[in-house]
Amino acid sequence: MSTKFQFKKATKKQVKARIAIAGPSGSGKTYTGLVAATALAQGGQIAVIDTERGSASLYSDYFEFDVLELEPPFSPQVYKQAIRAAEDAGYGVILIDSLSHAWEGEGGALDLADEATARQRTPNSYTAWREVTPLHREMVDAILQSKAHVVATMRSKTEYAIENTDGKTNIRKVGMAPIQRAGMEYEFTVVGDMDVDNKIVISKSRFAPLQGKVQAKPDVNFFKPFVDWLNSGDADVEAPKPTQKQAPKQAPQRPSAKPEAPLTPAELSAAVQDTRSTREQIQAELPELTLEEACKATDSNGKPYMNNTARVVEKIVSALWKQLLENHLEADERAEALTKLASAIVILKAKQDGSLS
Numbered sequence: 001m002s003t004k005f006q007f008k009k010a011t012k013k014q015v016k017a018r019i020a021i022a023g024p025s026g027s028g029k030t031y032t033g034l035v036a037a038t039a040l041a042q043g044g045q046i047a048v049i050d051t052e053r054g055s056a057s058l059y060s061d062y063f064e065f066d067v068l069e070l071e072p073p074f075s076p077q078v079y080k081q082a083i084r085a086a087e088d089a090g091y092g093v094i095l096i097d098s099l100s101h102a103w104e105g106e107g108g109a110l111d112l113a114d115e116a117t118a119r120q121r122t123p124n125s126y127t128a129w130r131e132v133t134p135l136h137r138e139m140v141d142a143i144l145q146s147k148a149h150v151v152a153t154m155r156s157k158t159e160y161a162i163e164n165t166d167g168k169t170n171i172r173k174v175g176m177a178p179i180q181r182a183g184m185e186y187e188f189t190v191v192g193d194m195d196v197d198n199k200i201v202i203s204k205s206r207f208a209p210l211q212g213k214v215q216a217k218p219d220v221n222f223f224k225p226f227v228d229w230l231n232s233g234d235a236d237v238e239a240p241k242p243t244q245k246q247a248p249k250q251a252p253q254r255p256s257a258k259p260e261a262p263l264t265p266a267e268l269s270a271a272v273q274d275t276r277s278t279r280e281q282i283q284a285e286l287p288e289l290t291l292e293e294a295c296k297a298t299d300s301n302g303k304p305y306m307n308n309t310a311r312v313v314e315k316i317v318s319a320l321w322k323q324l325l326e327n328h329l330e331a332d333e334r335a336e337a338l339t340k341l342a343s344a345i346v347i348l349k350a351k352q353d354g355s356l357s
Contacts, residue, residue: 012233022178039223047091073107076139094309100179154178173259297343310351
């Protein structure tokens, strides 16, 4: 039985925006997210899903929006339910501030994976992700399938660059890859990376004229050509339920700045390259140890890991994972942490299966 495939002429259809804005603390992610949401709303209603302890509400004098302030646990299921609730209420634009908590926040995907690992008789972080990945995928699908425009901010891992200017050495905070599952940025129509000078670099855009754009303190006009592009083409998207429009508040005018020349592909790649190891990469770097070798590991006070209870060893494993993921270690410190983590995992497994009391 053969399957018939039929091709047709491709045409541009009206689509909903999926915008990601990533940056370190103080880069202006929340403000810029509200600017983008205002441009997309075109006078309609905006829903903000806030996990940043009310940071969006600090700008309520400048923007008109409704807010849902989430409390832990920040599980992917909670995000999915909040997105669906905003859709059901008829909001035309949803701003998620921030999506990073669904990954590394309290009760987020990393915590869920650790809990799943701890429940296993033989701890295995790879198989534990079989429980968590579908939940994360459902959250992503809720974003992609939403009938509303979606803007999501993401914290980025912070690095410090040493710069020499006029003979003076300055230490500058820079943002690297977003704190979310690897490859998350591929799910969005537009990805903007921000720095501590409130400058946005569009590192990905399916709207070609926006690709590579660099703008200091972007305003509504920066996003307008993109909004016009979204609204062009055949209407093929079910609109959200009609709601009473609210007159948007006038956002404060940011100082105008001459756009800088677009970065080269190499510069863009360097600007957003993730220099930190993922959990999978760390797992691959762990040395293989026998129980006898693992029992030589000690804490900072010289106490052998093997002399602790299984519960304490679990906490040691968790602390070492966190230390390695934050990646503030020198090469020799990292090697030592990897060995300690491998030792703690072997000891924990032995205590759980009864081969070590």
